[in-house]
Amino acid sequence: MSALTYYLGIDLGTSAVKCILVDNHGAVKAGRSVEYPLFQPQPGWAEQEPEDWWNGTAVCIRALLNESGVNGNQIAGIGLSGQMHGSVFLDRRLRPIRPALLWCDQRTEAECRWIEQTIGRDELSRLTGNRALTGFTAPKAVWLRNHEPEHYKRTAHLMLPKDYVRLKLTGAFGMDLADASGTLLLNVAERRWSSELLQRLDLPEEWLPPLYESNEVAGYVQPDAAEATGLVPGIPVVAGGGDQACGAVGVGAVQSGIASVALGTSGVVFVHDDTYQADSECRLHTFCHGVPGKWHRMGVMLSAGGSFQWWKNHFACEELEQAKAEGRDVYEYLTALAETAPPGSEGLLFMPYLTGERTPYADAKARGGFIGLNLRHSKAHLTRTILEGITFGLRDSMELIKASGIEIRQLRVNGGGARSRFWRQMIADIFGLPVVTVNSTDGPAYGAALMAASGVLGRDIPSLCGEWIDIEDLIEPDASSSQRYDAYYKIYRSLYGTLKQTMHQLTNLAARP
Numbered sequence: 001m002s003a004l005t006y007y008l009g010i011d012l013g014t015s016a017v018k019c020i021l022v023d024n025h026g027a028v029k030a031g032r033s034v035e036y037p038l039f040q041p042q043p044g045w046a047e048q049e050p051e052d053w054w055n056g057t058a059v060c061i062r063a064l065l066n067e068s069g070v071n072g073n074q075i076a077g078i079g080l081s082g083q084m085h086g087s088v089f090l091d092r093r094l095r096p097i098r099p100a101l102l103w104c105d106q107r108t109e110a111e112c113r114w115i116e117q118t119i120g121r122d123e124l125s126r127l128t129g130n131r132a133l134t135g136f137t138a139p140k141a142v143w144l145r146n147h148e149p150e151h152y153k154r155t156a157h158l159m160l161p162k163d164y165v166r167l168k169l170t171g172a173f174g175m176d177l178a179d180a181s182g183t184l185l186l187n188v189a190e191r192r193w194s195s196e197l198l199q200r201l202d203l204p205e206e207w208l209p210p211l212y213e214s215n216e217v218a219g220y221v222q223p224d225a226a227e228a229t230g231l232v233p234g235i236p237v238v239a240g241g242g243d244q245a246c247g248a249v250g251v252g253a254v255q256s257g258i259a260s261v262a263l264g265t266s267g268v269v270f271v272h273d274d275t276y277q278a279d280s281e282c283r284l285h286t287f288c289h290g291v292p293g294k295w296h297r298m299g300v301m302l303s304a305g306g307s308f309q310w311w312k313n314h315f316a317c318e319e320l321e322q323a324k325a326e327g328r329d330v331y332e333y334l335t336a337l338a339e340t341a342p343p344g345s346e347g348l349l350f351m352p353y354l355t356g357e358r359t360p361y362a363d364a365k366a367r368g369g370f371i372g373l374n375l376r377h378s379k380a381h382l383t384r385t386i387l388e389g390i391t392f393g394l395r396d397s398m399e400l401i402k403a404s405g406i407e408i409r410q411l412r413v414n415g416g417g418a419r420s421r422f423w424r425q426m427i428a429d430i431f432g433l434p435v436v437t438v439n440s441t442d443g444p445a446y447g448a449a450l451m452a453a454s455g456v457l458g459r460d461i462p463s464l465c466g467e468w469i470d471i472e473d474l475i476e477p478d479a480s481s482s483q484r485y486d487a488y489y490k491i492y493r494s495l496y497g498t499l500k501q502t503m504h505q506l507t508n509l510a511a512r513p
């Protein structure tokens with residue numbers, strides 16, 4: 001029997017970096033994660049230090065190798081996945097100029113308006129397939145020029161979060177097409193940088209790295225990185241992808257009809273496209289897929305798991321203590337509590353716009369709220385309605401997908417929230433579709449490892465998905481809950497329009513010193 005080799009998948013998440021080792025039959029051997037801080041120097045801002053990402057990744061890989069007993073020389077390839085859209089500005093000596101602005105940073109409303117006015121919405125859509133949204137990278141570069149001209153002048157390179165880790169690992173510049181799509185600087189249809197847009201925005205094309213398909217080798221581990229991580233020099237590192245493309249590959253959403261639903265800090269509904277199909281009003285994002293030569297569309301909520309995390313952090317002290325005492329995960333404790341309330345939470349709704357929203361409203365000033373509270377409502381109802389509100393928000397994206405003529409027959413969930421069977425049943429009921437989990441629960445990291453194997457072995461991604469990925473659990477929707485949820489969803493949908501002005505007034509008031 002031939003010896004096992006391994007593929008290392010690295011997912012540079014928002015809360016932590018997660019590293020896994022996958023053997024050449026697709027089985028996960030071991031996993032490890034290391035957290036790092038997120039800074040919010042002003043309301044609506046979200047930043048991280050690129051050095052924290054690299055240090056966390058090095059510590060994580062070293063611990064993973066030690067704990068698993070796998071040697072660096074047993075690793076045949078590495079794939080990188082990461083939080084998308086974040087802007088890493090480096091000087092000529094490759095030093096970060098300032099903390100990176102993240103995907104959930106909302107400071108660039110004025111820059112987005114300027115880009116859309118300068119280029120024109122239709123023309124921007126023709127050039128990039130998308131519209132200017134606060135989380136995307138191009139408005140961040142324009143913000144730097146407007147607000148920190150000294151930093152802008154010193155900038156020599158602009159890259160995405162995981163591509164900084166690539167630079168530290170391999171000494172090479174590179175970016176995959178899936179993640180590059182979220183910069184708003186890519187001609188998504190033609191899979192190349194949009195020189196025309198860069199010129200019109202007066203942003204230097206030489207800042208940007210070379211582009212790769214996700215399974216192409218983009219560099220090799222260098223001796224100094226090997227020393228820092230416990231890897232050995234020379235291991236090939238494939239381009240990888242943004243976390244959504246990697247997550248979709250990691251659950252096998254690589255053909256029409258199967259959607260990936262990601263429940264991380266953000267919440268995403270992602271569908272595969274064989275050909276380039278821009279959304280006419282750009283309400284969905286149209287990006288390159290991690291499958292070479294393919295595309296995808298997706299809707300993105302900014303605070304999906306993030307809303308649940310907020311609830312846990314601020315309002316679940318007792319549950320946190322009880323969970324600790326019983327050695328249970330606090331989220332398991334909270335979902336068990338939510339399960340004691342009925343579907344619809346007895347007339348309660350939650351708006352999950354805690355950090356503004358992207359799909360379907362593209363509104364940095366949207367805010368969250370509970371509506372329908374009465375004296376019968378307990379913490380169980382509030383906990384349940386948070387999960388329901390997040391899932392209604394995801395359904396908003398699915399409705400846009402369905403309206404564009406795409407038929408979905410199965411949802412494959414990934415991300416932290418996918419651990420909860422209760423939440424998966426709720427998704428099945430609210431979407432009216434079967435919900436599947438697969439053998440790996442590490443969506444993006446697993447997808448990155450699979451991309452590495454694809455590149456190293458010269459195998460195509462869909463066929464490797466067919467070999468490595470099995471359905472582990474399938475939940476069918478419950479007809480009576482679905483019917484009840486439909487009635488609640490109709491009201492949920494009307495809330496944003498009804499309350500938009502109030503949300504904006506409150507956001508403006510809160511911004512005053």
Ligand SMILES: Nc1ncnc2c1ncn2[C@@H]1O[C@H](COP(=O)(O)OP(=O)(O)O)[C@@H](O)[C@H]1O
Pocket residue numbers: 013014015016263264265266304305306307308309329331332335414415416417418419420423
């Ligand atoms: N057991 C669980 N049940 C329900 N939700 C969970 C559970 N564990 C984690 N979560 C949710 O998943 C989120 C984290 O997901 P993850 O994919 O790790 O995020 P990220 O990649 O953004 O760092 C948490 O904020 C929480 O909302």
Ligand SMILES: O=C(CO)[C@@H](O)[C@H](O)COP(=O)(O)O
Pocket residue numbers: 013014015082083084085103104135182242243244263264265266267268300
């Ligand atoms: O902005 C997007 C996708 O467009 C997010 O998906 C980020 O890529 C990070 O998400 P998490 O994995 O941290 O939830």
